[in-house]
Amino acid sequence: MASTRTAAPALQVEGLRVAFGALVALDDVSWQVAPGEILGIIGPNGAGKSTCYNAATHLVRREGRVTLLGEDVTDVPAHRLAARGLRRAFQQNAFFGDLTVLENMAAVLQDERGASLGRAVFRPFATRRDAAETRRAAAKALERMGVPARYHHAYPGETPYGVQRMLSIALANGSGAKILMLDEPAAGLGGADMAELVTLLQSLRAEGMALVVIEHHMDLIMSVTDRIVVLDQGRMIASGPPEEVRRDPAVLEAYLGRSA
């Protein structure tokens, strides 16, 4: 896992700055994440973590530069970044409640492929075959992301909370992110679900995905990340491997000390 640190960054942000009127929510924030690496972003409430995600994915007006897989995407609009491999799962679970788990996943894959009306009208058999293929791909994508087959035909609201979290991550990942940004994936999870989340993150890393994780759950962050960026009042006060960050006096004072 340490060997990937010299790899070219999958995602790099440089000098990000976001202001909401007089409030500077993010100031001169720079970090990068490589394929096969998990970067954690931590900091107290209001430190600027979500704003940092919004700035990286162009959901907010900002200064700075963003490079995705070697290409400058600073001016690329948010909705185009997903197609380039940068995907993001939000804090709240997001799915269609009136579609089954499998149908939710299939809808995302279908959307990615761009369902063609012309194909549906003129080649109905091909369209039916496509639909069957999409369902098979959806089942595979769900299993890969830790949503077992026994839940595929249930409605999301009927499944345990841990399954709903995994489903949200699976839907964000779609057919496969190169960089996946997760916002508090462990929120509300108990012990067994937490262990499954750790296993999932580790297996995605092993497959070469770059992951960025905002998380308040310190045990998870310290055990699963390769490097951590610490924000406080919009500024980066530390960055480095978990064992270094854990001992950093500025971090202890600004964050860990306060929460201990």
Ligand SMILES: Nc1ncnc2c1ncn2[C@@H]1O[C@H](COP(=O)(O)OP(=O)(O)OP(=O)(O)O)[C@@H](O)[C@H]1O
């Ligand atoms: N749209 C907005 N308009 C005005 N201020 C905002 C806006 N979004 C965030 N802020 C402010 O920017 C600062 C950073 O907020 P942000 O949500 O990024 O912090 P955070 O570290 O994600 O916090 P939390 O851990 O509580 O989710 C806060 O002071 C917040 O009130």
